[in-house]
Amino acid sequence: MSLYEIPITTIKGIGEKKAVLFKKLGVGSVGDLISYYPRAYDNWAAVTPIADLQSGDRVVIKARLAAAVSTTRISGGRFISRASVCDDSGYLNLVFFNNRYIDSMLRCGEEYCFMGKVQRDKYGLQMISPEFTSPKTGDDITPVYNLTAGLNNRVVMKAVKEALSMLPEVIRDPIPEDILERYGLCPLGFALRNIHFPSDTDAMEQARRRLIFEELLVLNLGMRLLKSRSRQHTSVRMPADHTQEFIARLPFELTGAQKRAVVDCVNDMKNKTSPMNRLIQGDVGSGKTAVCAAVCYHCVKNGYQAAFMAPTEILAQQHFETFSRMFDGTGVRIELLTGSMTPANKRKARERIEAGESDIVIGTHTLVSESTVFAKLGCAITDEQHRFGVAQRSRLAAKGEHPHILVLSATPIPRTLGLIIYGDLDITVIDELPPGRTEVQTLYITSEKRNRALAFIRKQVDEGRQAYIVCPLVEEGDDADLQSANDYAAELMLGAFRNYPVGILHGKMKPRDKEAVMAQFSKNEISILVSTTVVEVGVDVKNATVMMIENAERFGLSTLHQLRGRVGRGAYKSYCILVSDHTGDNTEQRLSTMCRTNNGFEIADMDLKLRGPGDFFGNRQHGLPQLAIADFSDTQTLAQSQEAAEHLLDVSPDLSDDETRALRAEVRRLFSTTGETLN
Numbered sequence: 001m002s003l004y005e006i007p008i009t010t011i012k013g014i015g016e017k018k019a020v021l022f023k024k025l026g027v028g029s030v031g032d033l034i035s036y037y038p039r040a041y042d043n044w045a046a047v048t049p050i051a052d053l054q055s056g057d058r059v060v061i062k063a064r065l066a067a068a069v070s071t072t073r074i075s076g077g078r079f080i081s082r083a084s085v086c087d088d089s090g091y092l093n094l095v096f097f098n099n100r101y102i103d104s105m106l107r108c109g110e111e112y113c114f115m116g117k118v119q120r121d122k123y124g125l126q127m128i129s130p131e132f133t134s135p136k137t138g139d140d141i142t143p144v145y146n147l148t149a150g151l152n153n154r155v156v157m158k159a160v161k162e163a164l165s166m167l168p169e170v171i172r173d174p175i176p177e178d179i180l181e182r183y184g185l186c187p188l189g190f191a192l193r194n195i196h197f198p199s200d201t202d203a204m205e206q207a208r209r210r211l212i213f214e215e216l217l218v219l220n221l222g223m224r225l226l227k228s229r230s231r232q233h234t235s236v237r238m239p240a241d242h243t244q245e246f247i248a249r250l251p252f253e254l255t256g257a258q259k260r261a262v263v264d265c266v267n268d269m270k271n272k273t274s275p276m277n278r279l280i281q282g283d284v285g286s287g288k289t290a291v292c293a294a295v296c297y298h299c300v301k302n303g304y305q306a307a308f309m310a311p312t313e314i315l316a317q318q319h320f321e322t323f324s325r326m327f328d329g330t331g332v333r334i335e336l337l338t339g340s341m342t343p344a345n346k347r348k349a350r351e352r353i354e355a356g357e358s359d360i361v362i363g364t365h366t367l368v369s370e371s372t373v374f375a376k377l378g379c380a381i382t383d384e385q386h387r388f389g390v391a392q393r394s395r396l397a398a399k400g401e402h403p404h405i406l407v408l409s410a411t412p413i414p415r416t417l418g419l420i421i422y423g424d425l426d427i428t429v430i431d432e433l434p435p436g437r438t439e440v441q442t443l444y445i446t447s448e449k450r451n452r453a454l455a456f457i458r459k460q461v462d463e464g465r466q467a468y469i470v471c472p473l474v475e476e477g478d479d480a481d482l483q484s485a486n487d488y489a490a491e492l493m494l495g496a497f498r499n500y501p502v503g504i505l506h507g508k509m510k511p512r513d514k515e516a517v518m519a520q521f522s523k524n525e526i527s528i529l530v531s532t533t534v535v536e537v538g539v540d541v542k543n544a545t546v547m548m549i550e551n552a553e554r555f556g557l558s559t560l561h562q563l564r565g566r567v568g569r570g571a572y573k574s575y576c577i578l579v580s581d582h583t584g585d586n587t588e589q590r591l592s593t594m595c596r597t598n599n600g601f602e603i604a605d606m607d608l609k610l611r612g613p614g615d616f617f618g619n620r621q622h623g624l625p626q627l628a629i630a631d632f633s634d635t636q637t638l639a640q641s642q643e644a645a646e647h648l649l650d651v652s653p654d655l656s657d658d659e660t661r662a663l664r665a666e667v668r669r670l671f672s673t674t675g676e677t678l679n
Helices: 016-024 030-034 153-164 177-182 188-196 201-229 243-249 256-271 288-301 313-326 343-354 390-397 415-421 447-462 485-494 511-522 557-564 587-596 600-611 635-651 661-674
Strands: 040-043 058-065 070-074 078-087 090-097 111-121 124-128 131-133 141-144 277-282 305-309 334-337 360-363 377-382 404-409 426-430 441-445 466-470 502-505 528-531 544-549 575-579
Touching: 030 153, 141 153, 153 188, 177 635, 188 201, 201 635, 201 661, 243 256, 243 288, 256 277, 256 288, 256 404, 256 426, 277 288, 288 305, 288 313, 288 377, 288 404, 313 334, 313 360, 313 511, 334 343, 377 390, 441 447, 441 587, 447 466, 447 544, 447 575, 485 502, 485 528, 502 511, 544 557, 557 575, 557 587, 557 600, 575 587, 587 600
Parallel strands: 090 124, 277 404, 277 426, 305 360, 305 377, 334 360, 377 404, 441 575, 466 528, 466 544, 502 528, 544 575
Antiparallel strands: 040 141, 058 078, 058 111, 070 078, 078 090, 111 124, 111 131
16 A cells, blocks of 8 residues: 555554644645655754854854853743853853743753854844754754644654654665666665655755655656647647738737747647647737737637636736727627626626637636537637646636647746746747837835835826836735735825825725726726736736836746836836835845846746746646645756656656556656646
8 A cells, every 4th residue: 555545643643633734734644744845954963153153043053051041030921031151162142931941951061052043132142042952962954844833843753753664665766777877866765764864964965856856757757748648639620721811900010929929829720630739928018919819810710719718807808808809890709708797698608609609708717617618619728827727728628629729928937947837838939029019117226215206106197197006915914014005005195196096906806896996097097006916917008107016025026027017018118116125035136137137038037046936836836736845946957857757758658667657656646736637
């Protein structure tokens, strides 16, 4: 029996109550627990002399207690204990709160190892409530796990030790021996034991490298198997190319990149026996919508329906209006289907779709509900691909008999990640902007210059323009250092913009209220819109010329780039103002990059380098399986895993031979979290 099939309650000390807590961490079985890797390590052997300590560092010191612990009572019946410790280089103060037994635990003149964060107060450096141990156990590397309320690190460590003891003496390694040797990887058993309880730093690094490689290899294999599976035979044939007659109707000239994208799609739909499965990736404003419209026209003129799924109702409505204008006079019938429509209107729309009376259907996730039936779906399009999982895309495709699939993304993804994220898709990049798009000037300021920025916004509004002001949060209390969007909007209404119409938009508003606010902003009934990042996607107001982003350090560069793309969409000179007083975490370098370039792919590469992959994937990694340890910014291991995946699939395209069967099982397990089944 697999350890993934053995419930965690079989481990000594874990009953039903603790099992519920472990479940919150995504751990339900013994196998899950073994794969629940530490987020960090406390290395008690890495001792820092007191003289070398810096405020803000988390360190280990080895020091003697210089004087007995002194404890005093403070307000509320609480206790504060102070101690002084020394080594050969200097002295340090220790402070403990509400530990009434600390004076009996630490003895004057004896030596201990203390671990904690160094802070500075008016009396000098000190350590607040450090962990401590005797020097004889000070050579341990201790794992530190992500926790939930009710579980401490000691409980998780004990459970992991018990789980590791259930591993068989000989573990079958899913990675073939020749791959292990080629890339210098340690065996699986060694990796699992040393990732949790490493014998030394070198063993820990070997274990990490091996497990990261394996996870990226399994992910690569899974994405490639999905891609090959999507190449099944399709009866959807579109032999006649009608795109040129549509393009000739447009009131503007397509760029060379747009024309190449249309040709790529038409060639897929005309010449292949398998369905098109293509991503069009283009920066904000590169003209993906016009390419999509040409593809839809080609689909309809060949006798099929096209479905276009957008991530928000605002964006679906916007696309519906754009398509209605583009297809005016062509005889092509455009249908809108969203969740906020009345039941009667939804029913009528679905009746027209099922009867084949609608040619292009634009909507939200409502398109994939069971109630929506297409008469003859030939092409399924999803916009902002990163907001839909693979499973949602598959459900839309299931509305037809192997229809062609086209996905769009304006999110710049570093080239090193493209094969992983979109491994099941062919990729077309639109790398030109249409003529007439004005380059947005980006400025980086501190809060000292905020009033000047607000005065500049007033000047723009006085000239008839509009502005966005973006805040990271919606409600007070999420972070004491940040002002909520609601409060900030109220402050602006009463202060800097008291004579101007100000609106507010955030994700917690009801869809109907959001639609109303956006309608007002689109009609210029609202001059200044205070918003959260809900405006990142789905707002196209050509009259808006200023995007001011508060606490800009809180956003990744890719998000900032998307927000900046909301302005500069018309004929007017446009500006993006980044406001931040933060000086750490490479803030100045990151925000200066935004001022230096408007190239989305360059920005994405810099974001990956400085911030890591989290900004691209978030907690759910946009439909990819949830990874336990792999780091996409490790480009060397990523490239090696891609190389190994290609080799293994050359040897066994479906991973069915004896050497790769165990890897196929790992692929199935990893992708089961996305709703995908790989038989």
